[in-house]
Amino acid sequence: MKRTLSTPLSSLIAALALCGCGGGHGSPAAYSLRHTFQIPPGAGQPRGGLVADTAGNLYGTASTGGTKRFGAVYRIDAVTGVESVLYSFLGVAQNDAQNPIGQLVFDSTGDLYGVASNGGSNDVGAVFRIDANSHAESLVHSFAPGPQDGALPSRSLLIDGQGDLFGTTTQGGANDTGTVYEITPDGRETLLASFGQAAAGKPAVPRGELALDSAGNLYGTTQFGGSSGHGTVWELASSSRGATVLPTVLHSFAGPPADGTEPVGGVLLDAASGTLYGTTQLGGINDAGTVFRCGVDGSGERIVYAFADISGNDGAAPMAPLVMDSSGVLYGTTDAGGSGYGTVFAVDPASGRETVLHRFGGYPAGDGQTPLNARLMIDTAGQLVGVTQLGGANNTGVIYRLPR
Template sequence: MLPRFPRPLPNGGNMKSRILMCITAMALFAALAIPPRLAAQRQTYTVLHSFAGPPTDGSNPFDFGSLVRDSAGNLYGTAFAGGASNNGVVFKLDDHTRKQTVLHSFTGSPTDGAAPAAGLIRDKAGNLYGTTTSGGTTGYGVVFKVDPSGMETVLYSFTGGADGANPQAGLARDSAGNLYGTTSSGGTSGNGVVFTLDPTGKETVIYSFTGGADGALPYARLVRDLAGNLYGTTISGGTTGNGVVFKLDPTGNETVLYSFTGGTDGRAPVAGLVRDPAGNLYGTTTIGGDLSAFGGLGCGVVFKLDSTGKETVLYSFTGGADGCQPFAGLVRDAAGNLYGATESGGNSNSGVVFKLDITGKETVLHTFTGPDGLQVDAGLVRDAKGNLYGTTVGGGASGYGVVFKLTPCDEDRANPEGCGDRVESTAVAFIRTPQVPLGKTAVTSAPTATLSPTSLTFSTQAIGTTSVAKSVTLKNTGTTSLTINSIAITGTNAGDFAQTHTCGISLAAGASCSISVTFKPTSSGTRTAALSITDNAAGSPQKVALSGIGVNGGTLTGSCIVPVGNQCAGGKPLFGCPTGQPVITPGFVGCGFGPLHHDVPVDTSRRCRIPNLSLSGYCIRTVP
């Protein structure tokens, strides 16, 4: 799919899009100043930084990863947009002074990346490593390094082919300096890859997802164990198309540890995993679980996967005060408690920070209201004192998101009596969404994705030539915004079809966009694939069946010679259809200076239709 396109932001601006963005539509706020609501539990919530947006600051830190923190307490992260070119930034934030510094402002293609959607990792020398979803030499994203002075180096630029495209996830790093990551698209089937990048910048694809039972569209950062095995998730694919948890051994052999059914076990995991010393894996799914919530899609779950592949749902979100749609991953403390955040739900439908104890009891640590931030997509980071740090996509003083700190009450040694009595945030004019009483489920409307037509059939096409484009219309016939996670060609002959579109990453209720599909066969015979749209509507991914027939038509350029009777002008004989190709009567006939199809058997009793070719040496013309 296209590497970049504009997207409306919570404050009404635009930014460069990443290809796969899982963003639930949030209500926009109008003018009405009211104070922020206190967190559900006695915690101290502090806004450390409120993003101001371009050109001097970042905006909208999606960070499908988390912040990284050094020993001095400085926080490092990325913002998806903002900066001098509005292509996103890498930033540093001093936890003590709250001074924020933009270390690098991305400039975009062809020499730099754009739209970083993932968090960073940091080596012992203080170098930061990350990915961008677009930009680079061909616009399909990069792997980059930023040194302590702020100098950026593009380590690898994705081509969008077998090497992968549009990385949404952050990186993992081994002791030798090799980096490991995923791309959300590209690869041999267009369904994403797992890759490694050595210290010289050489990329190796460890595994290319097929989109079948092995999974499709990995968005999450990988977890690596001491034996070199990699663990991750995909948001789609698996036996029922609802995503998988996978393991890759050091030789690149994949094992699907669990395939989500889309029911009470969860569906569409976007975040990565946490692994405990016993080898158990913990994660979240964005939907599924309690299917009475969120328009029948469910609000997601927290799950545990043991070493045998048995899944246990630790908690199923209801969409009420407990939160909904945990896009963010988890952090685990020494006692086994899990901490995370949701993108929506809570009393203001702006998301929550939660704690889940070892019995599965959920405690809401903070409920977002808008001025203090809204919509958490990034995971949390936890320091030795138990303080939690994170980012929000929107909200804050300018509506561009915030960096926050949450101090648990029992860790607030400096002010134990006042713990939980304040929320340090700047009030912003907005209208609060209706409160949802405790124990009740929010009634949430949902988008509906409608495709027209639902299948495309291309005429016979010469191998290596591109057909005239056919159009598909995607319309949101629901009542809330449709979030478009990806648009891709999948299936058996995915490489024979291509698509471009005008859709961006969200469609307002009632809006539509156009997707253009072309057919360029790589081999003869019937070729099939599917146009697949992954989104937050029911029935995702929606698909349009694609088919066409490839023929050995040769290279035809120039002008056509008009046939006369059974002869071409100039006395050249007519030639018939390749055996097995369809007969069109009246149809097209070919003539030229040799057989129309040199390398296939010819049935001279039939004439074949070969449209959309430029002509020279051979001729093709409609016969009355």
């Protein structure tokens, strides 16, 4: 069955071809490094996934590097593979963002938007824009500590068809445990919700990517809170929003061995089935993390796959968002396990079967390591493309590619 996925507009502009997993899914895939980061002179230690334009050029952010070492926005040429630093962040001392995290998104004009965990007017993070033509940077919003705004943004933005941006922060809001915010194309920021106190069983500290359904409802995860304190899956209805509104808990994680704990990758919405998919970095029978599924109404939550012990060949500690192909196969990364430096994996939700596609070899071997929370992308050839924060010849991260 053809799947309809809830994805940021950037994924549509990138024109990613979502193909079936093919006959090679059961065996280890060929793997290659597409780019190795180097500081100086370029960007390094990327902490977010990639987006592509219609020509196949790749764009991303790096948390360090650039001329001031406060991070950079970079482009990888589709033909030559050469890295260009489009913008070097100047840092809080010059009223600019610093240490960008998460994946960029395109708007309909080709401008890029992203978030930085530090910098801005108050040094608690900012949303920035990169002009499509000049590559000039401007701050769309500087976060401010206190109950009226969020602070320390979490991961990537989501953009809808009208150009509105949605995101979360891990602090700020009514209880200083994070917020959901919206920024309109003219730069107006509005708090849509505030999270609660974990000690009171409320969802607290949102992490990971958001999903948006056709009715305008938002879905995500919190690392902490819920009835058992192991984190939650939550919904924010389009009809109930405001600075003091608390998102609705769809599922409270119970922790190991029967459930996951600390979901930090967010959720992926399979609109065709009304199912949310995500990962927890811990929990499951081996307390090494899980892939889970949950209905958009909170029903039917269960572990799809529990990762093995960190000392084994399997991955452990999945922290990145998942992606899905049109056959319904899920792909993601783990931050640990494998050869000790993390893995790339595939999971069939129908059978619960997991395949390790690559075990990172790490810096000593010149391979990537620590993919952290960077989401994979599926390129127009149907191959997986991703980044690692560390590893490679310079231990400042790599871009890699492998068939599915």
